[in-house]
Amino acid sequence: MAENSAEPTNRDIMILLQNVSGRLEVMEKKMGAIESIEKRMGALEKDINKLRCRTLKLWVAIDERVQKVDQRVTRLEDKVDGADIHAAQLSERMQELEKERDTLRDNVSYLQSQTMRNNLIFTGVVEDNTTGNEQPEITERKLRQHLQDAFKIARDVVDSIKFERVHRSPGSPTPGKVRNIVAKFTFFKERELVRKLWKQLDGSVYRVFEQFPQEVIEKRRKLVPQMKEARRLGKRAYLAYDTLYINGTAVRA
Structure with a gap:
């Protein structure tokens, strides 16, 4: 503005307008x-x-x-629970079947042993195989002689003993080997008469045994x-x- 006049000059107005224009540009x-x-x-x-929606x-x-x-998972848990219950039932049934099997085996062994009771x-x-298998009548004759010689049983007693069957152990004869003789006595008391004389065989090559099923053997x-150790004591x-x-106390295998 002019120093000595109250009215602005054109120059003052131009300067003012420039200032305003500059300020507007800055504002723009x-x-x-801000728009950007x-x-x-x-x-x-x-x-x-978009991210929120996704x-x-x-x-x-x-x-x-x-x-x-x-x-x-719930269905599987239910199935697993059912399977556990089923498995427990199967295990229990298996135990029952095993007990039943063992009982049946014992019964079969007992019945077999009963058929062998008199054996x-x-x-x-000595076995004679010069003509093939030794004939049963020859085997029986040898056994009766063996009862006299090895068991020291009188001839008349030996002759009175009755056998249902006398034969060699199953299998083909083998050179150099002697098959056992299996004798089925008609009467149990006669079998026991012979069996109880087993001590007569001490010091000889001969032995006598009761016959049992394989499971019992x-x-x-x-x-x-255990028996030998108990006797040693x-x-x-x-x-x-x-x-x-x-x-007097029973011990089972």
């Missing part, structure tokens, strides 16, 4: 920047909304998947060491069928 630039920021914020909001959909999908998995097995009696074999021990008795 700021407004442009608003646009960017709008785009960002759209992206955020996240929501993803959470819904995950939730559905989790629910399906939970349902499947004795004689070892070491296996049990007796397992019990023999001075205890009264003996085998009866498939049971060991030590001082």
Whole structure:
């Protein structure tokens, strides 16, 4: 403005207008920047909304998947619980069947042993195989002679003993080996008469045994060491069928 006049000059007005114009330009630039920021914020909001939608959909999908998995796990747990119950029932049934099997085996062994009740097995009696298998009548004749010679039984007693069958152990004759003689006595008391004379065979190559089913033989074999040890300790021990008795106490294999 002029120093000596109250009225602005054109120059003052131009300067003022320039100042205003400069300030407007600055304002316009700021407004442009704000618009740019608003646009960017709008785009960002759209992206955020899209992400929110996608996240929501993803959470819904995950939730559905989790629910399906939970349902499947529940079904599997039910099946496992059912399987455990079934397995327990099967295990119990298996134990019952095993007991029944063992009982049946014992019964079969007992019935077999009853059929062998009157049998004795004689070892070491020379076998004649010059004409093939030794004939039963020859085997019986040899056995009767063996009872006189080895068991020291009188001839008339030997002649009175009755046999249902006398034969060699099953199998083909083998050179250099002697098959045992299996004798089925008609009367049990006569079998016992012969069996109780087993001590007469001490010091000889001959032996006499009761005949038992294979299952009973296996049990007796397992019990023999215990019987020998008990006798070594001075205890009264003996085998009866498939049971060991030590001082009156039964011991089973």
